[in-house]
Amino acid sequence: MEKTAIFEQDIINAVCIFIADKYYVQPEEVSVELIYDDESGFSAEVEVNDRLQKLTEINLIEGLRHWLDTEHGLDPMSVGLELEWNEQEGIIAYVS
Numbered sequence: 001m002e003k004t005a006i007f008e009q010d011i012i013n014a015v016c017i018f019i020a021d022k023y024y025v026q027p028e029e030v031s032v033e034l035i036y037d038d039e040s041g042f043s044a045e046v047e048v049n050d051r052l053q054k055l056t057e058i059n060l061i062e063g064l065r066h067w068l069d070t071e072h073g074l075d076p077m078s079v080g081l082e083l084e085w086n087e088q089e090g091i092i093a094y095v096s
Helices: 008-023 057-072
Strands: 004-006 031-037 041-048 051-056 081-086 090-095
Touching: 004 008, 008 031, 008 041, 008 057, 008 090, 031 090, 041 057, 051 057, 057 081, 057 090
Parallel strands: none
Antiparallel strands: 004 090, 031 041, 041 051, 081 090
């Protein structure tokens, strides 16, 4: 499989779907802010049901795997996922 880029808005959508399925709400009810810090790496702040939750890089990968499975029909464990920070594009996930 060739390397495919998933850009920031699709990562946000993936996390919204993942959290919505987890908490039995609509994806539109989930708010996500992706974060990158040189020291702590990748994370996200999620708001659902008036509650804030912090996701780690592992949670972001889990959300992307869920999205690849439910929205794209890919076996989530058969792909490699790598997050990268890009000054112009923001956070990008590479799928291989």
